[in-house]
Amino acid sequence: RxxxxxxxxxxxxxxxxxxxxxxxxxxxxxxxxxYIFSDQLIGLYAEKEPIYxxxxxxxxxxxxxxxxxxxxxxxCTNFNRIVVPSIYQNLIKLSLPVLVLLYVxxxxxxxxxxxxxxxxxxxxxIGIFAYTIxxxxxxxxxxxxxxxxxxxxxxxxxxxxxxxxxxxxxxxFRIDSIMISSLIDFENNGAxxxxxxxxNVIAIPTSAIMQISAPIVSHSFKEKNxxxxxxxxxxxxxxxxxxxxxxxxxIIISVEDLFxxxxxxxVFHDGFTIVMLVGLAKVVDMGTSINNxxxxxxxxxxxxxxxxxxxxxxxxxxNLIFIPQFGIVGVAMATVCAITLYNIMKMVFVYVKFKMQxxxxxxxxxxxxxxxxxxxxxxxPTTDIAIVNxxxxxxxxxxxxxxxxxxxxxxxxINEMVIGFLKKFGF
Numbered sequence: 273r274x275x276x277x278x279x280x281x282x283x284x285x286x287x288x289x290x291x292x293x294x295x296x297x298x299x300x301x302x303x304x305x306x307y308i309f310s311d312q313l314i315g316l317y318a319e320k321e322p323i324y325x326x327x328x329x330x331x332x333x334x335x336x337x338x339x340x341x342x343x344x345x346x347x348c349t350n351f352n353r354i355v356v357p358s359i360y361q362n363l364i365k366l367s368l369p370v371l372v373l374l375y376v377x378x379x380x381x382x383x384x385x386x387x388x389x390x391x392x393x394x395x396x397x398i399g400i401f402a403y404t405i406x407x408x409x410x411x412x413x414x415x416x417x418x419x420x421x422x423x424x425x426x427x428x429x430x431x432x433x434x435x436x437x438x439x440x441x442x443x444x445f446r447i448d449s450i451m452i453s454s455l456i457d458f459e460n461n462g463a464x465x466x467x468x469x470x471x472n473v474i475a476i477p478t479s480a481i482m483q484i485s486a487p488i489v490s491h492s493f494k495e496k497n498x499x500x501x502x503x504x505x506x507x508x509x510x511x512x513x514x515x516x517x518x519x520x521x522x523i524i525i526s527v528e529d530l531f532x533x534x535x536x537x538x539v540f541h542d543g544f545t546i547v548m549l550v551g552l553a554k555v556v557d558m559g560t561s562i563n564n565x566x567x568x569x570x571x572x573x574x575x576x577x578x579x580x581x582x583x584x585x586x587x588x589x590x591n592l593i594f595i596p597q598f599g600i601v602g603v604a605m606a607t608v609c610a611i612t613l614y615n616i617m618k619m620v621f622v623y624v625k626f627k628m629q630x631x632x633x634x635x636x637x638x639x640x641x642x643x644x645x646x647x648x649x650x651x652x653p654t655t656d657i658a659i660v661n662x663x664x665x666x667x668x669x670x671x672x673x674x675x676x677x678x679x680x681x682x683x684x685x686i687n688e689m690v691i692g693f694l695k696k697f698g699f
Contacts, residue, residue: 273430273490273568273569273573274287274423274426274427274430275287275350275487275490276487276490276491276494277418277423277494278418279350282411282413282415283411283412283413283415284409284411285415285416285417285418285419286413286414286415286416286417286418286419287411288347288409288410288411288412289411289412289413289414289415290416290419291343291347292343292412295339295340295343298339299336299339299340302332302335302336303332303336306329306331306332310329313328314328323382327382327386330386330387330390333390334389334390334393337390337393337394337397338393340397341360341361341393341396341397341400344357344397344400344401344404345357345360345361345400347404347409348400348403348404348407348409349483349484349486349487350487351407351409351487352484352487352488353403353407354480354483354484356403357400357403358479358480358483360396360399360400360403361396363392363395363396363399364389364392364393364396367388367389367392368389368392371384371385371388371389372385430573433573433574433576433577434568434573436577437576437577437580447584447587447588447591448464448468448587448591448603448606448607449461449464449465451588451591451592451595451603452464452595452600452603455591455595455596456595456599456600460599460600461600463542463543463600464546464600464603464604466543467542467543467546467547467550467604468546468547468550468604468607470523470527470530470543470547471523471546471547471548471550471551471553471554472550472554473519473523474516474519474520474523474551474554474555474558475516475554475557475558476519477512477515477516477519477558478512478516478554478557478558481508481511481512481562482562482564482565485504485508485562485565486565486569488500488504489501489504489562489565489566489569490565490569492504493569493570498626498628501566501626501628502626502628504562505561505562505563505566505622505628505629505630506561506630506631506632507683507684507685508561508562508630509558509559509560509561509630509631509632509635510632510634510635510638510682510683511683511685511686512558512559512561513555513558513559513635513638513639514638514677514682514683514686515558516554516555516558516559517555517638517639517641517642518642518645518670518673518674520551520552520554520555520642521642521645521646521649521669521673522649522665522666522669522670523547523551524544524547524548524551524646524649525646525649525650525652525665525669526649526661526662526665526666527543527544527547527548528543528544529654529658529659529661529662530658530662531543531544532658533658533659542599542600542601545601545604546600546601546603546604549601549604549605549607549608550604550607550608552608553607553608553611553612554611556608556611556612556615557611557615559630559631559635560615560616560618560619560630561630563615563618563619563621563622563630564576564618566622566626566628567579567618567621567622570625570626572621572625575618575621576618579614579617579618579621580614582613582614582617583610583611583613583614586609586610586613586614587606587607587610590605590606590609590610591603591606593606594606634682634683637680637682638677638682641673641676641677641680641682642673645669645672645673645676648668648669648672649665649668649669652664652665652668678690
């Protein structure tokens, strides 16, 4: 939000120095607090396995490392650089499964597993730090010229609302696991989270587009270029829907075969419904595009706090109503209702304040194509081998879907990317 105001050709008016200083002071305070209250914190796990108490202190350095990594990661996005930072961000997703499998097969100890996780984040932090230097943007020279009392107040207010909103987001999106464990049991919690994890694959492309759009939206607001924000709003919606709906359809038509090859297949008897509902929630979130950025980087950023608070409260109430009646499917129902209402609130707010909305005639085309491909997918003949069904369906639907998107020119950016790719290979 504030970087465009500080950016210059020298040292960005001490912007990075300010961020690093604040995080360093916070980390010291966090470490001191953890040390002072260590006995009380460990006492909370008195009835748990000793392994919890043994590795609880590791959370302090791990939290600080992740915090510094996140700072430099977000700082790099200000320069529209996301590829290399994303590689480091996803490093844990590659190393963690390897470490866990090595532990499961008794090749490493639990201590090595925990230290391996911390080491992975250390490597990611060193990598993103080195990348910042390579970009020539490690500008740590103090300069408080722009840190006027008015600017400091703006930063404090924005930081406070962002912090509270962030806590609300955690509550809104993490409350499901807590409520399933307390109202049902841990086994159902595991089953739900596995099904929800499959559905969350749909939202993976969202991260890249949001990271690219964030500094652009912030800069456009500084320049008062609302027409460019409106253009970005619509194009982001189209591109996210094209990708998100394809992944959604591909998963839905194959999810039963996917669960069939998992252990304890009987646990996932509600898997299809959960994946479909959580997946729909992700599609709705993608379709409403960058409404969160538009609100957050405008003068109306406080509304995000109101919206996330509403979603958190609604999600809790909906879970209390649906879980007793529908079990873990009720959790998915609460999720899709909460996220849909949350995005409708933000979309209506953006329209009222800025006269912008993310949909166009291309939206109807991509929705119709997704429905058509879904119907084709579920009626394709199957074999008795689950993995074969997944491969065949994915290939057929992929060719049909991608071909239609390109032929009907649903996304200009995707077509240009495909044409540029084909030209490289002489087509």
